Amino acid sequence: MKKMTGAEIFVESLHQEGVELIFGYLGAKVISIYDVLYDADIKHIMPHHEQGGIHAADGYARSTGKVGVCITTSGPGATNLVTGLATANMDSVPVVAFTGQVAHSMIGTDGFQEADIKGVTLPITKNNYIVDDVKNLARVIKEAFYIAQTGRPGPVLVDLPQDVLSAETEFNYPAAVSIPGYKPTYQGNLLQIKKAAELINQAHKPVIYAGGGVIISGANEQLRQLAAKAEIPVTTTLTGIGSFDEKNSLSLGMLGMHGTTEANLAMTNADLIIALGARFDDRVTGELDSFAPEARIIHVDIDPAEISKLVKADIPIVGDVKRVLEDLNPLVQEKKHGQWLREIQEWRGLERRRGSGKTGKLLPGEIIEEIDNLTKGEALITTEVGQHQMWAAHHYSFSKPRSFITSGGLGTMGYGFPAAIGVQLGNPGADVFCLAGDGSFQMNIQELATVAKNKLPIKIIIFNNQYLGMVRQWQELFFDKRYSATCLRRQEGCPPRCSGPGENCPEMIPDFVQVAKGYGIKGKRVSRPEEIRPALQEALDINEAYLLDFIIEEEENVFPMVPAGGSLDDMILRQDIEH
Template sequence: MQFTGAKIFVKSLLEEKVEKIFGYPGGAVLPIYDELYKADVEHILTRHEQGAIHAADGYARSTGKPGVCIATSGPGGTNLVTGLATAYMDSVPIVAFTGQVPTNMLGTDAFQEADITGITLPITKHNYLVQDLEELPRIIKEAFHIATTGRPGPVLIDLPKDIQIEKMEFEYPKEVNLTGYKPNYTGHDLQIKEAAELINEAEKPVIYAGGGAIASGAAEKLQELAKKAQIPTTTTLMGLGAFPETNELSLGMLGMHGTEQANHAVSESDLLIAIGSRFDDRVTGKLETFAEDAKIIHIDIDPAEISKRVLVDIPIVGDVKQVLNELNKKVDEQENKDWLGRVKKWKEESIIEQDSDDDILTPKKIINQIDELTNGEAFITTEVGQNQMWAAQYYKYTKPRSFMSSGGLGTMGYGFPAVLGVQLGHPEETTFCIAGDGSFQMNLQELATAVHYELPVNIAILNNNYLGMVRQWQEMFYEQRYSATCLKKRKSCPDDCSSPGEDCPEMVPDFVKLAESFGALGIRVAKVEEIKPALEKAIASDKPVVLDFIIEKENNVFPMVPPGGRIDNMLVGGDE
């Protein structure tokens, strides 16, 4: 029996056990949408293609399954670009499909034609332009294999319209054989042995875990290593949840806005065990001074990351989970009492561990209350900026795949669409997007999607009327010249205005009215005593809820390592 390319597309998704596809229709994908109309794959209609790919990303990060999205040709495809780059930087498995003009019109500047494979070549793990229907099943099989194996990442398939309507007999490949693509999963025995010896000899070891520890499912093995050898453990932003932050060995996050104990411990360590991490510049600060007295073990599945930024003493290329399984067999049980005592003192002195008793509404009070009411069990997404750092600092993540944020690319507008994908992947769980008033406005049209699918997501907006992190940098490094960061500013405002005053509009926009206009629930919170009842109401609601928390306009994120500085030389507020 013969099937059209569009039908083969749907059948191939079913072979890959795809349950949900996020997308937005258009002329170049109408044959596919006609098949999706009667398919056993749930299509989620977002209100923008960027919303579709960020939702697919959130679904992928939180479930471990590949996220799938579809867009039409031309602007549909180009609207996926930011989402592809976001997934590429953070190693997220996504398979994106785009429609394309018919093959005989390629290169003619036809209506809604864009060279999407050329455009996305640097920001995809691999991409395809299908020019022969017979290749389609193989290409789809390969795309899912490439996206989910080795170091995960996004793959794009461009489907011309004539390929979608041609017919042939369908048989889905049973296996993939790609010459030159053979990820190494097993670490070298000798290197693992040498790594164990270094761990057994170390007096001040630190584990530094990144997103690779989560992607490989290695959280349990990571915790086993830390417990057995009594090693304090820090994570990157992408690694949050890989090690429970309620564990006494947890140092929290390290880097530019990391905890004081994490940054001090890494700086004073004599052995740094890097697990599924890439020594990002926001982690290392001034590279020459990062863990300068430590020997370094680096475990990563991507050989290109080994010694890319920091020369390591023992490189181990392989799957983190498999490598840790072998390493744990060779590591001795230890106590490290003196080292852990020093770490404990740093924790006790940390400003993040302190809490103010005043009645000022602060991000810390808000996020601590979310943590308490959800028992640390919620799925959290964030936008980018101050809200992202506060969410990383104050919520206590206890399980992998519970924190979703744009790390490498720093994509404003990511968190809200992502939380929709998370909720669809975990319909019985509590989900929160912690957002800034600037970031949220970048994809707020997805409120329509949330209401359409009756998704009980909670959006906690930390509203300070500014592009908060940019304003913080302007305050600290540009003599408080708040250029283009006040979100209330009007043409009639004085040119030298540097802070919202009494004559400013009160709400820009009014997020409560905005939520209500979409059919969601809007709640404004301006006092500390209102935090808990508002959150309880939101968590109990069966519809999307927008919580507008009015925080101080010049609230800053601390600790902070000045750009280009040592990570143990932190600003902690006050007059600094």
């Protein structure tokens, strides 16, 4: 059998895994891989920052269900992946990241561009490797892909020393993987499932709490069947959005810190919560001691470490959500909960999510609702992190899984725009919208070059309020409008203390339309309500990237809002502030 170099084995292993696309940034320690890629039929996309590359791989993975793949060189190339790895880890996204490394003889010598990336990323990856011998390279790659996409998915890092890539050995790709101690449980315990069915059949005020695990397992149809059969309302987490059609009358929308009144009050007053692929994080539960005080808890999750970690489960079920629901649904009785649903319906009208406008500038809810109308809820939406992220969750009617791509657990500013690149490449015929704040968009603004050079028809929607809006909202509500370091227009000559926008505020920096133009991307600034629909339609009508800079109300806020440390029924509503 002909011998192959480590670099050749690397590329052939990607072929064996069915990899069609990788995001990578070249450097000296991976130059041998790129020499082999030169003749390979794997599509390679070069981002303009390594963080952009891993976020793009993440967006590709979330929107397609496939493993996202990225590669960088050693040292700073590798460390620039850290935020992306942590983002994928928190949201259970299957990403395999490959990093170059100095030769084994140089490890530990503080050689040029050496970094212990295995040690750095140990807490923020599902697993990671440094390949010790070229003979083990194929096995390690096989294991990395297997671990990333089985059980609870997550990122895996493989560090590739330079001498391993240049060494030669015979290539033999493993047919299967056997890792002692790693045996994910997919089938739920039938006795526990029967107990869960009994609780559901007895409940008077049940609520289904659906997380990102429903989407990962492909259980959206089984979720719909359960909700319809037993007439159970459904609330979702931020990363669970899309698992249940929000046009369905049983949908409560998102719950938690910025959840809907009906979702938060239903959870507070429920007598049974059916948690599916969700982890009871602090943004969902609020103050734990007052969370769902009367409810029994059924908790289904493939990761046993999540069950009863924060909220004690009365019926714990370890397993894949889809498989568990396939066993559970036949045992659940058809039932009506008319009185419970009428009670919930009264809560739906308690708050007003859209502002009335203070200065005549644009309201973000109107913009997103117009996007919803024009795309008929069929677009794939990515977001950065902040107010616009919550506005998207409230005002776009998501009806299918893998259509809302956002950083949930880590809350990564700079995620949404490069993620949109991965989404568009993974779904070439789809309308892809990146919703961004003017602050977060600038964190990876250089990826405009990636969009332009690859002719990706992403629609970039900037909600421009000249603030780091979510933090400014906290400062307004809890810190007496002491806007410290949140105004993006602040510059030399501004008064030492700022309590809000005024007539003498400096011009905004930058002019996003002109920046886009510099990359060869069309754009338009929109400042009047009557311009919203025509501008969006113009963007949709052309099969190329388009940037729309919407000038919105500076002090428009996201409501409802549960204060930090508060309980879900202790919400601040818009009318509490404006009247």
